[in-house]
Amino acid sequence: MDLRKNKKEELSNDRRICLNNYNGKSRGSEPLLFDLLESQLHAYVSTQTEWKNIGTEQRSVLLESGSITYRRHIYKDKQGKRHKPFDDLLHLRAYQRNSRKVEAMAASLAAISSFRNAAELFSYVIKEPVSA
Numbered sequence: 721m722d723l724r725k726n727k728k729e730e731l732s733n734d735r736r737i738c739l740n741n742y743n744g745k746s747r748g749s750e751p752l753l754f755d756l757l758e759s760q761l762h763a764y765v766s767t768q769t770e771w772k773n774i775g776t777e778q779r780s781v782l783l784e785s786g787s788i789t790y791r792r793h794i795y796k797d798k799q800g801k802r803h804k805p806f807d808d809l810l811h812l813r814a815y816q817r818n819s820r821k822v823e824a825m826a827a828s829l830a831a832i833s834s835f836r837n838a839a840e841l842f843s844y845v846i847k848e849p850v851s852a
Contacts (some may be wrong), residue, residue, distance in 0.1 A: 750783070750785065750788050751788060751789075751790060754788065754790040755790065755791075757806070757809070758790065758791070758792050758793065758806045761793075761805055761806055761809065762793045765793070765795060765805055769795070770797070770798065771795035771796060771797050771803060772795060772796050772797075773793055773794075773795055774794050774795065774796050774802075775793070775794055776791045776792060776793050776794065777791065777792060777794055777804075778790070778791050779791075779792060779807070779812075780817070781810075781812065781816070781817060781818070781819060782817060782818045782819065782822050782846065782848060783819050783821070783822065784819070784821050784822060784825070784846065785846075786846060786847055786848060787848055790806075792804055792805075792806035792807060793805075793806070822846065825842065825845070825846075826838065826842050826850070829841055829842050839851060
């Protein structure tokens, strides 16, 4: 019973921290969800692995619903290799700026139209500027 109360308090603290850190650059609830997921993943990695937390980095990714900017924790293992588990969870490669779904959508449009027309249509769909 007492364990549940501690979990609820921990989750409410995470929510408060996420609300305070919300930067408003993205639409919808994605920033809050990303922050909650990342904080839960950070708690898990910190207790379940021997990786050392070396800080956080900001990242921006273009999703179907628009651009999102979030912060994620960076870890180093005993061999000195850097790990970014939140990026792994999202299946994002190093330096990738668009989700795989966005890349597939853009490729589909470009296959049936000129690049300029595809860029214009795609910009309209995702509500973000895209150049041909």
